[in-house]
Amino acid sequence: MTRTNLFVDVVLSALSIVKGLMVTLTNALRPRVTRNHPFQKTPIPEVWRGRLVHLRGEDGRLRCTACLACQKACPSHAIPTIQGDDKKGKEKRAQVYVWDASRCLFCGLCVEACPFDAIRLTREYSIVGEDRADLIFDLNRLLGPAEGETA
Amino acid sequence: MTTGLTPTEHITLNMGPQHPSTHGVLRLELELEGEVIVACRPIIGYLHRGIEKMAEARTYPQVLPYTDRLDYLSSSSNNMAYVQAVEKLLGLEVPERAKYLRVISLELNRIASHLVFLATFANDLGATTVFLYGMRERELIMDLFSMWAGARLTQSWIRIGGVGADIPDGFVDQALAFCRLMPKRLDEYDRILTGNRIFRARTEGVGILPPELGVNYGASGPTLRGSGVEFDVRRAEPYEVYGDLDFEVVTRPTCDCMGRYLVRMQEMRQSVRILEQCLKRLPEGEVRAKVPRVIRPPEGEAYGRVESPRGEFACYVVSDGSPRPARVRFRAPSFYHLSVLPRMLQGWKVGDAVAILGSIDIVLGEVDR
Amino acid sequence: MIEELRSRFGEALLSAEQVGRELRVSVAAAALPEVAAFAKEHGFHYPADITAWDAGDELRVVYRLVDLASGEHLVITVPAPRSGARLPSLVPIFGGADWPEREIYDLFGVRFDGHPDLRRILLTDDWEGHPLLK
């Protein structure tokens, strides 16, 4: 800012600020982009990696055979215990399955590892609890809808 | 002290770890004389999670989700650097479509990250409204990511051998619509911020980083390109399909905050260009190569280099032949940028400290690892 | 380049090989500053990465210098004992060695002679041990 063009500079500065004011004004006239959560929910895509659920086959039984593939794939040990029944002859089914949401990274590696498509990450993103124990899900709380039902 | 004047006393000002402008949990010990900074000592480590140590106890695929948490504003680049190193070790060839999808993901992430830069930089300088504009446009990218990867920030969607899944229907159209919108919005930012006299007064000539100093300190990315050094990993060592794409490496010779800011603003336009090319050329085919269930790379070491929004993000992987890496090291650009910061701050005022820190665009997640 | 290095440093150059665009050399600790200075004279101005890893029987400190003009990498590996290692600091040659050296000190316990400010960087000052040692 040299002395010679001080006047020009002042005028240009003022103009630049007026330009900015026009931008804010045009934005004020645009529709709002925010949503009124929680009254207005944001649509969550189908592929969302949220809460883990166990799926059931057509016979209503769990698809999980307690093969431990998901446990081995999990990077953060969020699936600490899996036990199946030991009935001979029939296919093995999971009896105990624990998912620790507080450890989960929601990376989806367990779903990818599962050879039976028995687990899935769902659109449920709000996983809250009053203490840590609430975030440890056993099989009862992990049950998803059976085949044919909508998610 | 014979003048009879009271000697000025330096005060030590602790900026951070909880301060609105330190972009996370950085702590700067500023020694001030009045408002002028005499010395600065950055203190880091508040976000250290030991990811490099954790990686030693995990299998190769399992490390991937942790890389998201380094530079959490552009998890694609982190994934890419790690995956690139592992693929080099394995000698794995990735399907063409996956390469394009990776570039799309990387460039979307670059725009998103630069938008956060724009937003926070403007906010640091007091232009709160631009903050919300930047976040508003970034949300469009987040929508794209969530419909593709099912996550907004921590996507881990660049996987060893390809990408996590193919893009869903409608993705290309939505992405192209974004590409059409973005340049208009960038013009708007230019009108409200870049041209603004006050903004220029705050950034022009402030926080000089001479090119030699930058190179000597390992600075990279927009921070170095703002000093006129034409160094971009995408050009220097093209990975994926960057070699076939038409884009400019933006540089500015001014070495100041304005230069770094302008480089990023221009880079967003270049990213839009890259995105348009990729979306139009996207070949059909597989998105993931055949990868063995248990990944056991042969003994050796590899260095995966990626141009992240902040600079050269690299991953050094040493394999001892077991399914777990012997060493995973992440070369974080912000780490190096922070180490030059004291040199850049000297002699400037507290208000400039915020501007200069904002202009090197650090993410503490990758600094502390 | 390899020949030049060999003739110049002789015994101190433990090994050298060209892998793609990377020139991987291994040098003895004592010769490190000269090799680094030599590299800098030959265009390797950019300290891309300085790190270390625990190879079980010894530590390997890895310096990766890049020539921004040609895109060549020079990877200098320096072996060091697993405990009580001392290496000459490269801070006088590469400013970018400052923090990585502190980090290596912090995580591996390698001391760098001539470093201006060798303190822990990621961990707290009262941390015991060096976590990245196996």
Add this chain to the structure above:
Amino acid sequence: MNASLYNTIGQWWYVHGLPPWIFEAAWMVAMAALVTVFVLLSVLVLVWLERKISADLQSRVGPNRVGGRFGPLQTAADALKLLLKEDIFPAGADRVVFWLAPFVVFVPSLMVFMVLPFGERLAVNDLNLGVLFVVAVSAFPVIGLIMAGWGSNNKYAVLGAMRAAAQSLSYEVPLVLAMVCVVVFAGSLRVGDIVAAQREGGWFILRFPLQLAFLLYFITAMAEVNRVPFDLPEAESELVAGYHVEYSGMRFAFFFLAEFAHLFFVSAFCATLFLGAWQGPWLPPAVWFLLKSYAIVILIMWIRWTVPRLRIDQVMGFSWKLLVPLGLAAVVLTGIVKVW
């Protein structure tokens, strides 16, 4: 209406042989109470307005829950929350200074409202040195800011206070110069006379050299109330919150009140000096006065939510290198035009 009320009661009082000074005093107290309530209410409105305007400019919605669709009671709820908060004295604070500072800031901010003409005779006390009074009293809060900064025993607060002092001192000069132009034109320091002078020859903003004074006044006023681009004393991205960083609860609310009261005052005073105060057709005078004041308030807010912040030395340089010379030129020019 106000004037007639004053006359009616005054006559009744006089007829009943009561001493007139009691009536005068009582009238003033009543007006003061009225103005205080008015100021507190308008701060509630202003805070709401600021939040709504900023939301509009930023593609957001803003307050929309408390008290209906547009959240009119949001500020009231916030004020209530602040009232109920714990009163904290930071360890190491100078308790007396810390305790006193909010009042030192708040009281003068309220006092200046004394001379505002909401209508004909609708001022608490139209002092014959009104403009001088405003200048004197509105410079006072900065002492409170320094007290707050010093008393908090916090470096950020001290820096904020120092900035506030420096800025206030530098901007007082062009502010006074701008006012001097008006005073020269009106030929009186009494606010009522200034308003009256605008009745005859039109608003001062329309008379030749006073546009310059208006511009000066407007810019310095923004600096006086610490609004972006001059919000250095608070600068939340640099100094976190500046001088009131350690304050919480009701004490913080006092600073907040003072700030918004002052914002309203400078806008209203701008309307008084340049826009003909309460004068205007059809609508009642008080409504005109509020309309003009709010127009200025909205303009200040609009600018505040658009531009970035200056640096402290740039702020000072802007005042001393540009505004003060400009102010002096304006005074000279006004003098010449007036004498002509």
